[in-house]
Amino acid sequence: MEQTQVPHQVENMRAKEAARYLSCGVSTIWLWVKQGKIKAYKLSDRVTILRRSELDEFINGGAV
Numbered sequence: 001m002e003q004t005q006v007p008h009q010v011e012n013m014r015a016k017e018a019a020r021y022l023s024c025g026v027s028t029i030w031l032w033v034k035q036g037k038i039k040a041y042k043l044s045d046r047v048t049i050l051r052r053s054e055l056d057e058f059i060n061g062g063a064v
Helices: 015-021 028-036 052-059
Strands: 040-042 048-051
Touching: 015 028, 015 040, 028 052, 048 052
Parallel strands: none
Antiparallel strands: 040 048
Protein backbone atom coordinates (compact mmCIF):
# COMPACT_ATOMS: atom_id res chain seq x y z
CA MET A 1 0.00 0.00 0.00
CA GLU A 2 1.43 3.34 -1.01
CA GLN A 3 1.49 6.08 1.61
CA THR A 4 0.97 9.67 0.66
CA GLN A 5 2.19 12.53 2.78
CA VAL A 6 -0.11 15.37 3.78
CA PRO A 7 1.55 18.64 2.82
CA HIS A 8 2.00 20.82 5.89
CA GLN A 9 0.84 23.91 4.02
CA VAL A 10 -2.67 22.46 3.50
CA GLU A 11 -5.01 24.22 5.91
CA ASN A 12 -8.14 22.07 5.59
CA MET A 13 -8.12 18.28 5.78
CA ARG A 14 -10.61 15.46 5.59
CA ALA A 15 -10.71 12.99 8.50
CA LYS A 16 -8.49 10.45 6.72
CA GLU A 17 -5.85 13.09 6.02
CA ALA A 18 -6.05 14.38 9.60
CA ALA A 19 -5.58 10.84 10.92
CA ARG A 20 -2.48 10.42 8.76
CA TYR A 21 -1.23 13.85 9.90
CA LEU A 22 -1.68 12.95 13.59
CA SER A 23 -0.56 9.31 13.16
CA CYS A 24 -3.79 7.88 14.53
CA GLY A 25 -6.86 6.11 13.23
CA VAL A 26 -9.83 7.76 11.55
CA SER A 27 -12.05 6.42 14.34
CA THR A 28 -9.85 8.26 16.86
CA ILE A 29 -10.36 11.51 14.93
CA TRP A 30 -14.15 11.05 15.10
CA LEU A 31 -13.95 10.15 18.82
CA TRP A 32 -12.03 13.36 19.55
CA VAL A 33 -14.60 15.35 17.53
CA LYS A 34 -17.44 13.73 19.49
CA GLN A 35 -15.66 14.47 22.79
CA GLY A 36 -15.16 18.10 21.74
CA LYS A 37 -11.37 17.85 21.78
CA ILE A 38 -11.10 18.96 18.16
CA LYS A 39 -13.56 20.82 16.00
CA ALA A 40 -14.91 19.61 12.68
CA TYR A 41 -16.64 21.75 10.08
CA LYS A 42 -19.44 20.18 8.06
CA LEU A 43 -19.46 21.54 4.51
CA SER A 44 -22.23 19.27 3.23
CA ASP A 45 -23.97 16.01 4.12
CA ARG A 46 -20.92 14.00 3.05
CA VAL A 47 -18.01 16.42 3.51
CA THR A 48 -16.50 17.36 6.85
CA ILE A 49 -13.14 19.07 7.26
CA LEU A 50 -10.73 19.78 10.08
CA ARG A 51 -8.35 22.74 10.20
CA ARG A 52 -4.65 21.98 10.41
CA SER A 53 -4.01 24.98 12.66
CA GLU A 54 -6.54 23.62 15.17
CA LEU A 55 -5.02 20.13 14.97
CA ASP A 56 -1.60 21.65 15.65
CA GLU A 57 -2.99 23.52 18.65
CA PHE A 58 -4.59 20.31 19.93
CA ILE A 59 -1.38 18.26 19.71
CA ASN A 60 0.58 21.06 21.38
CA GLY A 61 -1.69 20.86 24.41
CA GLY A 62 -4.06 23.73 23.67
CA ALA A 63 -7.81 23.47 23.86
CA VAL A 64 -9.69 23.92 20.60
